[in-house]
Amino acid sequence: MAVNRANQPGAPRFNFMWFWAVVAVVIIGYSMFGDSEARPLEGDWNMVDELVENGYVERIEVVDRENASVYLRAEYLDSLMMQPGFKDVPRTGAQVVFNTGGDVQYFAERLAAAEARAHEAGVEAEAVVVKYDRTEKGWMGYLVDALPFILMIFVFIFIMRSLSRNAGGGAGGGIMNVGKARAQMSDKNTKERVTFKDVAGLEEAKVEIMEIVDFLKNADKYKALGAKIPKGALLAGPPGTGKTLLAKAVAGEANVPFLSISGSDFVEMFVGVGASRVRDLFEQAKKVAPCIVFIDEIDAIGRARGKNSGFSGNDERENTLNQLLTEMDGFQTNAGVIVLAATNRVDILDKALMRAGRFDRQIEVGLPDVKERKEIFDVHLRKLKLDPKLDREFLAKQTPGFAGADIANVCNEAALIAARHSKSAVTQEDFLAAIDRIVGGLERRNMPMTAAERRATAIHEAGHAVVMWRLKNCDAVLKITIIPRGRSLGATWYLPEERVNHNVEHFKHKLAGLVGGRVAEQQLLGITSTGALNDLERTSKTAYAMVAYYGMSERVGNISFFDGSGQRDMFTKPFSERTAEVIDEEVRRIVDEAVAMARDIIDTERQNIERLADLLLDKETIFTEDIESILGKSAQQVEKETMDAAVEVVETEGDDGEDTTAEVTYIVDSPKSVDNEKTE
Numbered sequence: 001m002a003v004n005r006a007n008q009p010g011a012p013r014f015n016f017m018w019f020w021a022v023v024a025v026v027i028i029g030y031s032m033f034g035d036s037e038a039r040p041l042e043g044d045w046n047m048v049d050e051l052v053e054n055g056y057v058e059r060i061e062v063v064d065r066e067n068a069s070v071y072l073r074a075e076y077l078d079s080l081m082m083q084p085g086f087k088d089v090p091r092t093g094a095q096v097v098f099n100t101g102g103d104v105q106y107f108a109e110r111l112a113a114a115e116a117r118a119h120e121a122g123v124e125a126e127a128v129v130v131k132y133d134r135t136e137k138g139w140m141g142y143l144v145d146a147l148p149f150i151l152m153i154f155v156f157i158f159i160m161r162s163l164s165r166n167a168g169g170g171a172g173g174g175i176m177n178v179g180k181a182r183a184q185m186s187d188k189n190t191k192e193r194v195t196f197k198d199v200a201g202l203e204e205a206k207v208e209i210m211e212i213v214d215f216l217k218n219a220d221k222y223k224a225l226g227a228k229i230p231k232g233a234l235l236a237g238p239p240g241t242g243k244t245l246l247a248k249a250v251a252g253e254a255n256v257p258f259l260s261i262s263g264s265d266f267v268e269m270f271v272g273v274g275a276s277r278v279r280d281l282f283e284q285a286k287k288v289a290p291c292i293v294f295i296d297e298i299d300a301i302g303r304a305r306g307k308n309s310g311f312s313g314n315d316e317r318e319n320t321l322n323q324l325l326t327e328m329d330g331f332q333t334n335a336g337v338i339v340l341a342a343t344n345r346v347d348i349l350d351k352a353l354m355r356a357g358r359f360d361r362q363i364e365v366g367l368p369d370v371k372e373r374k375e376i377f378d379v380h381l382r383k384l385k386l387d388p389k390l391d392r393e394f395l396a397k398q399t400p401g402f403a404g405a406d407i408a409n410v411c412n413e414a415a416l417i418a419a420r421h422s423k424s425a426v427t428q429e430d431f432l433a434a435i436d437r438i439v440g441g442l443e444r445r446n447m448p449m450t451a452a453e454r455r456a457t458a459i460h461e462a463g464h465a466v467v468m469w470r471l472k473n474c475d476a477v478l479k480i481t482i483i484p485r486g487r488s489l490g491a492t493w494y495l496p497e498e499r500v501n502h503n504v505e506h507f508k509h510k511l512a513g514l515v516g517g518r519v520a521e522q523q524l525l526g527i528t529s530t531g532a533l534n535d536l537e538r539t540s541k542t543a544y545a546m547v548a549y550y551g552m553s554e555r556v557g558n559i560s561f562f563d564g565s566g567q568r569d570m571f572t573k574p575f576s577e578r579t580a581e582v583i584d585e586e587v588r589r590i591v592d593e594a595v596a597m598a599r600d601i602i603d604t605e606r607q608n609i610e611r612l613a614d615l616l617l618d619k620e621t622i623f624t625e626d627i628e629s630i631l632g633k634s635a636q637q638v639e640k641e642t643m644d645a646a647v648e649v650v651e652t653e654g655d656d657g658e659d660t661t662a663e664v665t666y667i668v669d670s671p672k673s674v675d676n677e678k679t680e
Contacts, residue, residue, distance in 0.1 A: 039090070040069070040089070040090060040093070040094045040095055040096055040097045041085075041086070041088070041089055041095065041096045041097070042096075042097060042098065043070070043096040043097065043098040044098055045098070045110065047096065047098070048060075048068075048070060048096065048098060048114075049110070049114045051070065051072065051096070052111065052114035052115060052118060052128060053114055053117050053118045053121065053123065054076075054118070054123060055073075055076075055118055055123040055124070055125030056072050056073055056076045056080060057070055057071070057072060057073070057128050058071050058072060058073045058128070058129065059071050059128060059129035059130070059131065060111070060128060060129070060130050060131070061094070061130075061131045061133060062100060062104070062107065062130065062131070062132050062133070063133050063134070063135055064133075064134055064135060065100070065102050065104055065132075066099055066100055066101070066102045067097065067099065067100075068097065068098050068099070068100050068107070069094035069096075069097050070094060070095060070096040070097070070098070071093075071094055071095065072089075072095045072096075073125075074091075077089070077091060077095075104132070108130070111128060111130065115127065115128065193251075193252035194245065194248040194249050194251075194252045195249055195252045195253050196249050196253055198245070198249060198379075199242060199245055199246055199249045200372065200375035200376040200378065200379045200404070201242070201368040201371075201372030201373070201375050201376055201404070202241075202242060202246060202365060202368070202372070203372070204364075205235070205246060205363050205364070205365050206246075208361070208363050209233060209246065209250055209363055210253075211230075212230055212233060212250060212254070212338060213250055213253045213254045215227075215229055215230070216254035216255075216256055216290055216292075216338070217254060217255070219290070229336065229338065230338060230360040230361065231328055231329060231338070231339065231357055231358055231359070231360055232328060232338060232339035232340065232341065232358055232359040232360060233338070233339075233340055233341075233359060233360065233361050233362075233363055234298075234340075234341050234342075234343070234346070234354070234359040234361070234362045234363065235247065235340065235341065235342040235343075235363050235365050236342075236343055236344070236346045236362055236363070236364055236365065237344060237364060237365035237366050237367075238344055238366070238367060238403060239344050239403065239405070240403035240404055240405030240406060241365045241366065241367060241368070241403045241404055241405075242365060242403075242404045242405075243296075243342035243365050244294075244296055244342055245404075246365060247260075247292070247294045247296075247340045247342065248260075248294075250292060250340065251292045251294075254292065256290050256291050256292060257288040257291040257292070258291065258292050258294065259281065259284060259285055259288075259291060259292070259293045259294065260294040260296065261281060261293075261294070261295055261296070262295070262296045262297055262300070263295055263296065263297045263298045263299065263300030263301045263302070264297065264300045265277070266278060266300070266301050266320045267300060267301065267316070267317065267320070273316075274301065274316055274317065274319060274320030274323070275319050275320050275322070275323035277320075278320060278323040278324050278327055279323060279327065281293065281327075282327045282337065285337045286336075286337060289336030289337050290336030290337070290338075291336065291337060291338075292337075292338050292339075292340055293337060293338070293339045293340070294339075294340045294341070294342070295339065295340070295341045295342075296341075296342050297342065297343060298341040298342065298343050298349070298353075299343045299344075299345040299348055299349060300317075301317055301320045301321050301324065302321055302324070302341075302343070302349045302350055302353050303317070303321075303348050303349065303350065304348060304349065304350045304351070305318050305321065305350055321350060321353070324353070325352055325353060325358065328357075328358045329357045329358050339358075339359070341359065346362070367401060367402070367403055368402075368403070368404065369498060370393075370396045370397055370400070370498065371396075373395075373396040373399055373402065373407060374392055374393055374395075374396040376404050376407045376408075377392050377395055377396060377407060377411070378392065380407060380408050380411040381411060384411060384414075384415055384426050385424070385425050385426060386425055386426050387425045387426060387427040387428065389427075389428065390426075390427070390428050390431075391428060394428070395410075395428075395431055397495065398431075398432065398435055398478075398495070399435060400495065400496045400498055401496065406438070409438060410431065410434045410435055410438060411431075411434075413434035413437055413438060414426050414430040414431040414433070414434040415430075416434075417430045417433050417434055417437075418430045436485070436493075440485035440486055440488065440491055441485045441486025441487070441488075442485065442486065443483055443484070443485055444483075444484040444485065444486075445483060445484070447484045447489075449484075449489070453489070454482060454617060455525075455613065455617065456521060456525060456527065456529060456531070457482045457489045457490040457531065458482050458490070458612075458613035458614075458616040458617050459520050459521055459524050459525055459609065459613050460490065460517035460518070460520060460521055460529075460531055460532070461480045461481070461482060461490045461491065461492050461517065461616065462480065462520060462609045462612035462613045462616065463516040463517045463518075463519060463520020463521070463524075463598075463602055463609060464480075464492040464513060464514075464516045464517045464520075464535075465477050465480050465492050465516075465612065465627060466516065466520075466601060466602065466605045466608060466609055466612065466631065467512055467513050467516030467519075467597075467598045467601050467602065468492070468494060468513040468516065469627065469631050469634045469635065470601050470605070470631075470634075470635055471509040471512060471513065471597075471601075471635055472509070472635040472636055472638075472639045473505055473506045473508075473509035473510070474494075474509050474510060474512075474513045474635075474636070475494040475495055475496050475497055475510075475513075476494060476495045476497075476624075476634065476636050477492060477493070477494050477624065477627060477634070478493045478494055478495055478623070478624060479492075479493045479621060479622060479623045479624065480492050480493070480612070480616060480621070480622050480627070481493070481616075481620060481621040481622075482616050482617070482620055482621075483620050483621060488534070489531055492517075504546070504552050507542060507546050507552070508590070508593065508594060508597070509597075510542065511539055511542060511543065511590065511591065511594035512594045512595075512597040512598040512601075513598075514535045514538055514539045514542075514594075515532075515535060515536075515539055515591070515594050515595050515598050516598045516601070516602065517531070517532055517535055518532035518535060518536070519595060519598045519599050519602055520602050520609060523599065523602050523603065523606075524602075524606065524609060524610070539591060539594070540587070540591070543587040543590045543591050544583070544587055546587075546590060547583050547586045547587055547590070548560070548561045548562070548583055549561065549562040553583075553586040553590075555582055555585075555586055556579070556582055556583060556586060561574045561575055605631075608630055608631055611630050612627065612630055612631075615630070
């Protein structure tokens with residue numbers, strides 16, 4: 001049975017461009033190697049005069065009054081080829097060619113003069129035969145003249161076909177369809193639909209957006225009460241939190257067509273293309289309504305108009321935004337078309353885009369909490385071969401502030417680390433190493449460091465740990481390491497408390513923990529090094545935020561200079577020079593108080609810091625258990641145990657039927673030592 005390989009998917013397809021490539025190679029090869037015979041010499045009048053005077057010329061053929069070909073007598077060729085400059089003349093055909101200049105009368109007069117001089121010199125030779133001819137172009141001549149234009153036509157056709165293949169998007173693409181929207185459509189009958197089951201976490205966002213899904217599913221119920229379908233919803237949140245995935249889940253749950261496009265797809269070098277694509281996008285949506293249109297990264301076209309126009313003005317972008325505003329809530333009706341958009345820059349969007357009637361609601365898609373992170377881990381761990389002892393809740397607690405994309409990166413990095421060490425399953429240690437790799441950077445064990453530098457780094461990190469261990473409002477210390485990672489020589493790893501509200505005491509304790517490393521170097525080693533750069537940077541930013549943003553300074557007062565809209569001019573300050581001096585003084589006071597607090601703790605804990613530093617130099621990395629063996633229980637542990645005991649007392653009194661409003665207070669007399677802590 002014969003098999004037609006041309007119709008098979010893997011069979012090679014003929015490309016017409018190969019034909020032209022072969023033709024070009026043949027032409028170039030022939031021009032370079034095809035003509036192997038000797039070519040006539042290019043001469044001038046002096047050479048021709050000399051040949052005529054010596055009687056060497058048999059005849060001359062003049063073509064088109066200019067191009068003259070000189071034919072020499074055969075009996076003189078051998079002797080002539082012995083002379084310099086004539087050894088390469090051909091034996092057949094014309095031996096010399098030259099240009100007469102186009103003046104036939106001058107050519108005849110000069111030729112006659114040369115023959116006269118030959119007779120005077122006694123040269124016996126027959127008269128030179130002169131033949132005049134005129135060429136007429138044949139089809140080959142016309143083809144050569146038209147070849148450049150033919151080549152231009154083929155190049156133009158090739159470019160047009162390339163644009164047609166690569167333009168993509170609506171109506172087949174191509175240069176004539178540059179104004180068509182390039183939206184990708186996911187039909188409601190698509191097998192691989194994304195639903196809310198595929199989206200871990202985001203419970204609040206799901207509840208808020210479920211109303212849109214319910215309207216698309218049960219539109220009659222809402223129309224019976226006179227309710228109108230929402231025009232749009234804006235998904236706002238940090239990068240990697242799952243805004244695009246949530247939009248796909250909405251389309252999958254509602255079982256309607258889903259048109260997705262990026263904000264940058266509207267931007268083009270041609271004027272008017274953006275607005276045309278917006279019109280075409282909504283035309284496509286109306287044909288398949290009810291449907292959902294999703295615009296990712298809408299800030300590419302939705303920036304506020306008229307801001308800093310002298311620096312970043314773009315009329316084409318503003319025209320695109322104007323067309324989008326008109327399509328969403330203009331004279332035309334878009335029944336059944338819901339617009340979802342995603343951005344992480346809500347502050348720079350145009351106010352007209354955010355008003356009711358266009359984006360009726362703004363849905364915050366924030367960073368997941370510990371419970372949601374566990375659910376996200378469950379999703380990304382499905383495809384991995386895991387150690388049965390893996391604690392997923394522990395991983396969720398170890399990744400505060402991680403978005404869904406970060407957690408996916410952690411899972412993939414852990415699998416890579418396990419494979420690198422030839423393990424049969426991904427263990428908890430691999431995940432911890434992956435978190436360290438992503439947060440701190442790659443280990444640099446071969447970094448050249450002297451013994452003094454390693455000792456200073458150990459003292460620095462021990463100072464951080466001891467101060468944070470003794471202050472109740474600092475985050476719990478997980479481990480300390482002096483293994484260089486990224487640009488840092490060492491690190492004190494701690495578990496940030498997922499707190500949404502901070503008071504002055506929280507900030508003061510955190511600042512003391514940040515400056516603890518620098519103070520430890522100064523107190524124990526008597527040096528001030530560059531290793532505290534990152535600590536000082538974070539300290540300064542936090543102190544300025546306390547004074548200028550949160551109103552935590554009595555001298556400045558309950559005033560905030562924070563610009564939540566992002567529309568403030570970058571060249572102006574919202575306060576006077578006098579207020580700026582007061583802010584600087586208050587920041588310095590707050591930092592000095594944090595340094596004094598850290599110095600008191602470090603002076604008391606000198607021996608413990610030395611012991612921690614020695615242990616670090618020995619093990620390079622120590623964990624909570626090692627720290628607790630030297631310092632005892634942390635202030636955070638003591639506070640938690642005190643609160644738990646107080647709760648038990650209250651519950652016990654409540655069981656006896658007595659008053660359950662017992663007041664329990666605890667006082668930490670001094671942050672210097674856990675032994676000094678008393679409870680009343």
